[in-house]
Amino acid sequence: MGGGDGASSKTSDKPKYSRFTQQELPACKPVLTPGLVMATFLVFGITFIPIGLVHLSASDNVVQLVDRYDQECVPANYSFPGSADNRMLGFIQDAKVDKTCFRKLTVPKKMAPPIFVYYQLDNFYQNHRRYVKSRSDEQYRDPDDETDTGSCSPEGVDDSLHPIVPCGLIAWSLFNDTYSFKRNNVEVPVNKKGISWQSDRDRKFGSNVFPKNFQNRNPIGGGKLDEKLPLNQQEDLMVWMRPAAMPTFRKLYGRIETNLEASDVLDVVIQNNYNTYAFNGQKKLVISTTTWIGGKNDFLGKIYITVGGFCLFIAVIFIILYLIKPRRLGDTSYLSWNRNSEPVSS
Helix, strand or coil, rough: CCCHHHHHHHHHHHHCCCCCCCCCCCCCCCCCCHHHHHHHHHHHHHHHHHHHHHHHHHHHCCCCEEEEEEEEECCCCCCCCHHHHHHHHHHHCCCCCCEEEEEEEEEECCCCCCCCEEEEEEEECCCCHHHHHHHHHHHHHCCCHHHCHHHCCCCCCCCCCCCCCCCCHHHHCCCCCCEECCCEEEEEEEECCCCHHHHHHHHHHCCCCEECCCCCCCCCHHHHCCCCCCCCHHHHHHCCCCCCCCCEEEEEEEEECCCECCCCEEEEEEEEECCHHHCCEEEEEEEECCCCCCCCCCHHHHHHHHHHHHHHHHHHHHHHHHHHHHCCCCHHHHHHHHHCCCCCCC
């Protein structure tokens, strides 16, 4: 009796045969024949190369002006002891010296609005761990969290231990160079509305959180803020508060919404305030149009062309080898998935 129960239990533990449990359900199992491999490489090559050419053409249609001004905007007659780097650093740290700089830019082709104005910084590591962590999203969003500055060190409180709003190293180092443009002595307006993310204005920065005690201690890191405007209207700040992943980056300054014709000369007035000289950084003014792929960027088009060309090259090599020394394909009926699986009899 006991032996019979044991045998019955043993039999019941055996899984019932099914195509699901034995992983024999229908599946796509292509056989990589020479013809299929060569056709696949040809399709990839024929598809990728035109896509890359279209991307390069769209990138070439972008009109872009790039002007590095950090060195040019330091007067040659400014005297400061030491090397040229010390002279530039002394210039930017001297509060008594006028930082106004005049530049001329010639438009190479017609630029239709919207024309985007960016500032570009090189050798600025916004992705540094301590820099990225030095902020308080709770404080920026809610006035009741004004004293929530624990994560903002070393820019959490001022010398009187009052909370700084907005706190943190990112806000403290706010970019503060300014640009204005004239064409034929007529001002070209720059629209600075709507340059930040809508989600930042709606949710990340509060409409009733106002700057307080900001840049009231030494050293001063960057720009100041209008204490009468809530943080969700300080769009330069919101743009700056999105840290860049790479040490060379561009951030949106504003938009020019009028046509610029070919050969137009733009008179640019720059307030050269931001200290990139202390870390051997560079500053550039970028004026650019866009196309359906965005700004000027040849990388994606070149990658498509490179991959497409490589696929065509491999396809040609395979075709030549197949024609010179073909190999007979084996009998696919011997493949395990082409045999009829029968349940194992118990």
